[in-house]
Amino acid sequence: MQEQLDAYKQSQEPDAASFDYICQALRQLALEAKGETPSAVTRLSVVAKSEPQDEQSRSQSPRRIILSRLKAGEVDLLEEELGHLTTLTDVVKGADSLSAILPGDIAEDDITAVLCFVIEADQITFETVDVSPKISTSPMLKLAAEQAPTGRVEREKTTQVLAAVNPPASV
Secondary structure (H helix, E strand, C coil): CCCHHHHHHHHCCHHHHHHHHHHHHHHHHHHHCCCCCCCCHHHHHHHHHCHHHHHHHHCCCCCCCCCEECCCCCCHHHHHHHHHCCEEEEEEEECEEEEECCCCCHHHHHHHHHHHCCCCHHHHHEEEECCCCCCCHHHHHHHHHHCCCCHHHHHHHHHHHHHCCCCCCCC
């Protein structure tokens, strides 16, 4: 999209295929935002191509977007714009930055295309997010582990209780 804008600025003819792709991506985003799905016929061949397996899995996994060198007021504006595209989690706002975790249901190129209306592409960074489940111990398991007696302590307590209940006979 940046190349398209640069071509217009320099009074050059923009790349038609790239222009069509951008228009189609924006149309598709608009339809998805309305809850409609575009028909298969309206999809471009570029979009309909199957991606290599590793790219598909990467695009389906959550990732962190980091927007940097933002002007005053852009942080809230861009958070709102991203919120229109997808669900944001773990949002961190700085004076001139914004970062959030995005689900894998939207392509990085689509996000960049929309944000480039407001900021430059070099202000946008994506990082992969580790989605491995964190192992946490439930409070009940922790409590059970803390209260679990050791074998020797239990035997000593049992012996003490039996001695108190059945005192030894006097000789």
